[in-house]
Amino acid sequence: xxxxxxxxxxxxxxxxxxxxxxxxxxxxxxxxxxxxxxxxxxxxxxxxxxxxxx
Numbered sequence: 553x554x555x556x557x558x559x560x561x562x563x564x565x566x567x568x569x570x571x572x573x574x575x576x577x578x579x580x581x582x583x584x585x586x587x588x589x590x591x592x593x594x595x596x597x598x599x600x601x602x603x604x605x606x
Contacts, residue, residue: 560589560596568598 555567568587587598 557601558587558598559601560587560592560598562589562592562596564589564591565601566590 557567559565584597584599586595589596
């Protein structure tokens with residue numbers, strides 16, 4: 553299962569196994585999703601973090 557690295561609105565970076573509605577793309581409903589951040593333990597707007605592959 554692929555994991556997505558995301559950053560919450562508070563700036564905490566974490567990975568998640570699910571990133572809801574990822575297949576719709578940023579042009580359709582925007583890049584952010586509400587996810588529960590493990591650091592601040594609240595639902596926060598989260599966006600994917602660009603990672604370098606290589």
